[in-house]
Amino acid sequence: MALIYKQTVTQNEKTSPLPMDERLIVQYFDDVAEEDKQNIVNYDDLTAEEQATFDAYKALCESKMV
Amino acid sequence: MGFKISDYPSKTVFNDTDLMDVSTAGTTSESMTYAQLKTNLNANLSFLSSVPSGVCGIADASGVYTYYSTLQDAINAGSSTDTITLFADITETTNITVTLKAGQKINLNGHTYKLDQVGSANAFTINTVGDFHIYNGNIERVNGTASTSNNFAVYVNNTSANLIGDFIVKNPNGVGVKIDGGDVSGIRSYCFWPGIILNNTSAQLNNCESYATNSYGLWVLNGTARNCYGFSSGNDGIRSTDKLENCYGYSESTYGLFGGTESYNCFGRSDADVGYHAKDSSINTNCTGVGVGSGYEADAGSKNIDFKGISSGYLGVEGLSSGTTETIYVNGYAESFLNIAFYAISNSTGDVKVINTTCKCNEDNSTGHALYLTGSNPNFIAQNNNLEVKNAGANGIFSDTVGGIYALGNVINVTPTTPINIVANKMTNTPDSYNNIQIG
Numbered sequence: 001m002a003l004i005y006k007q008t009v010t011q012n013e014k015t016s017p018l019p020m021d022e023r024l025i026v027q028y029f030d031d032v033a034e035e036d037k038q039n040i041v042n043y044d045d046l047t048a049e050e051q052a053t054f055d056a057y058k059a060l061c062e063s064k065m066v
Numbered sequence: 067m068g069f070k071i072s073d074y075p076s077k078t079v080f081n082d083t084d085l086m087d088v089s090t091a092g093t094t095s096e097s098m099t100y101a102q103l104k105t106n107l108n109a110n111l112s113f114l115s116s117v118p119s120g121v122c123g124i125a126d127a128s129g130v131y132t133y134y135s136t137l138q139d140a141i142n143a144g145s146s147t148d149t150i151t152l153f154a155d156i157t158e159t160t161n162i163t164v165t166l167k168a169g170q171k172i173n174l175n176g177h178t179y180k181l182d183q184v185g186s187a188n189a190f191t192i193n194t195v196g197d198f199h200i201y202n203g204n205i206e207r208v209n210g211t212a213s214t215s216n217n218f219a220v221y222v223n224n225t226s227a228n229l230i231g232d233f234i235v236k237n238p239n240g241v242g243v244k245i246d247g248g249d250v251s252g253i254r255s256y257c258f259w260p261g262i263i264l265n266n267t268s269a270q271l272n273n274c275e276s277y278a279t280n281s282y283g284l285w286v287l288n289g290t291a292r293n294c295y296g297f298s299s300g301n302d303g304i305r306s307t308d309k310l311e312n313c314y315g316y317s318e319s320t321y322g323l324f325g326g327t328e329s330y331n332c333f334g335r336s337d338a339d340v341g342y343h344a345k346d347s348s349i350n351t352n353c354t355g356v357g358v359g360s361g362y363e364a365d366a367g368s369k370n371i372d373f374k375g376i377s378s379g380y381l382g383v384e385g386l387s388s389g390t391t392e393t394i395y396v397n398g399y400a401e402s403f404l405n406i407a408f409y410a411i412s413n414s415t416g417d418v419k420v421i422n423t424t425c426k427c428n429e430d431n432s433t434g435h436a437l438y439l440t441g442s443n444p445n446f447i448a449q450n451n452n453l454e455v456k457n458a459g460a461n462g463i464f465s466d467t468v469g470g471i472y473a474l475g476n477v478i479n480v481t482p483t484t485p486i487n488i489v490a491n492k493m494t495n496t497p498d499s500y501n502n503i504q505i506g
Contacts, residue, residue: 009319009338011299018256019238020279020299025319027339038320040280040300 004029006036010058024054121154137179141167146196152177152203161185163221168196174203174233182208186216192247193223201232201252212240212259219255222247225266231274235261242276245269245289260285261296267308283317286310286326296323303334307345315342322357329353340384341375344368347391360384362400367391367416373398377405382425385410385418388441392416398423405429407454412441412470424452432459436478439463439488444470447505454479461487472505 009025022043030037046054080086082101089096098106120133122140131151134140140150146169157180158164164179166172181189189207192198200220210217217240222229224247231252235242242255243262251272255261261276262284269289276284277297284296286306296304296315303315306326315323315334323334324343331352334342342355346365354374355362361382362375366389373395375383382400385393385408393416400408400423407425412418418439425436436453439446444467453462453476462478465471465488472492478485497503 007338011318017277017297018279018299025300027320038301 001030001032003037004031010054010061119153121156122150122152124148124150137172138162138164141165141170144170146170149173151175152179156180157182158189159183161187163187163191164189165191165193166198168194168198168227171199171201173201174205176203178204178206180204180206180208181210181219184209184211186210186213188216188218188221188244190220191223192221192227192229195224195226197228197230199230201230204234204236206236207240207242208236208238210237210239214241214244214259214263218242218244219257220244220253222250224248225268245271250274263287264289264291264308283315284313303336322355323353325350325353341377344370344373346389361402362398364393364395366414367393369393370395371397375400375408377402379404381405381409382407382427383409388412388414388416388418388443388445390414390416393418395420395423397421399426400424401426401428402434403428406434406438407436409438410440410446412439412444412446412467414443415445417445417447419447419449420451421447421449422451424454426454427460428456430456432457434460435464436461437463439465439471440467442467444468446471446473448473448476449505450475452477453485455482457481458483461485463488465489474503474505 006027006029011023013022014020023040025038025040027038080100084100085097086100086103087097118133120135122137123131123133124140124144125131137156144150146167149171151173152175155178159182161183189205205219207217207219219235219237220243222245226248228248229250235253235255237257239258241259241263242257243253245264246266249270254275256277258279259281260278262274264271265287267288271291271294273293275295280300282302282305283298284294284304286308288308290309291313292311294313299318302321302324303317304313304323308326310329310332313332318337320339321343322336322341323332325345325348328349334355336357339357339359340363341357341361342353344350344364347367349369352372356376358379360380361377362373363384363386364370366387382402407427410418410420427434427436434455434457436455437448448463458481461482462485463473468489471488473486474493495504495506
């Protein structure tokens with residue numbers, strides 16, 4: 001089975017229109033099921049090391065805001 | 067002659083021994099002490115302490131309420147024409163479901179009915195034939211486990227049950243409203259999973275707003291959604307396998323609107339992916355997609371009339387594949403700011419027809435074509451399109467396939483050095499004296 005990475009959507013926490021924690025949505029293609037899938041992972045569920053990676057990535061993204 | 071009550075407020079303090087004039091006009095003067103007056107008043111007003119009360123009630127024809135301690139008690143006691151009014155927020159913590167009686171109206175009166183329980187109960191269930199009206203408040207289901215089978219805030223479970231709503235639903239742990247029933251209108255639903263699931267072929271969902279964080283905002287499995295809004299942070303704004311009319315789907319992560327068998331006058335917007343998706347063999351009229359991914363995406367055999375696809379980051383319109391039946395694009399608009407305007411694949415025997423469509427590519431790149439035709443089994447008709455590119459090295463029509471393309475009547479802007487870049491145009495016929503032309 002091959003899971004082919006497509007993209008990741010990272011989202012900040014927010015309260016409107018619905019409360020939502022900071023999280024990432026990993027989107028990929030399952031070539032056995034032949035369908036697009038995604039996995040929603042909350043920031044709080046990451047390990048400390050993973051959170052550090054996420055924080056660094058977020059800093060990279062914010063540095064590109066022009 | 068003592069003091070009169072009318073002396074108040076100039077005299078703000080009465081001592082128990084003060085004499086009070088309690089005579090009425092035209093009678094002999096009569097007085098009693100202030101202490102006696104208070105005792106007399108308390109005795110006559112003692113009925114006030116026994117005034118009935120309750121969290122909800124039903125008024126009779128004179129407007130006199132009968133009160134009940136639970137909503138279900140009021141429903142059971144009421145008739146089919148009664149209106150049950152809430153007078154306070156109600157929170158139930160046992161695994162119970164309020165079951166409505168046909169014809170009754172529930173006036174939430176600005177209050178919230180909440181089921182706060184880890185079991186599988188729905189907060190409200192409507193499972194009898196009839197019309198129901200719930201309005202002016204909130205229904206919440208909290209701390210249940212997300213499921214498409216239970217734990218709903220409202221469950222309409224009779225195909226002949228119609229709900230006229232004007233209320234707000236919340237379920238931060240599951241689905242807001244599940245409709246296996248009749249027509250439903252007027253609900254705003256904010257949930258973890260779909261705000262509303264419509265699942266009855268003959269049912270209509272009208273004038274609703276449906277929000278979700280982790281699933282489809284609005285999920286139309288069976289039935290028709292009309293004038294509805296679906297929003298999702300974590301999945302499709304609207305996901306349909308049946309009919310949509312005048313609907314708007316917005317997603318922050320996937321498809322803005324994933325259409326079903328028929329969609330009319332719909333809009334899909336996505337901040338991260340495809341704006342609008344046309345399902346295989348579907349009919350799509352006057353539908354628009356705006357996306358960071360493809361603006362408008364169409365599957366094999368779909369009919370796309372008066373369509374628009376605009377993308378800020380990928381293809382304006384993407385024809386995913388073709389099948390044994392024809393795939394049609396007529397009277398459309400395709401625009402991309404960072405890629406090809408219209409990208410179409412033909413890999414089966416059915417024709418792919420792009421007719422009377424404007425294709426505009428804003429990317430200043432030699433690969434920024436207006437109309438790109440490709441596929442393993444090319445059967446294209448590109449007719450009477452308006453094609454515009456930004457880079458001289460790009461083409462109005464580009465194809466990497468051999469054969470299978472009829473290109474006629476297209477107008478290309480002045481920019482491309484090679485307006486039509488295809489191996490061979492299968493058009494050999496010429497117009498007659500009346501400008502009629504047969505494809506071939």
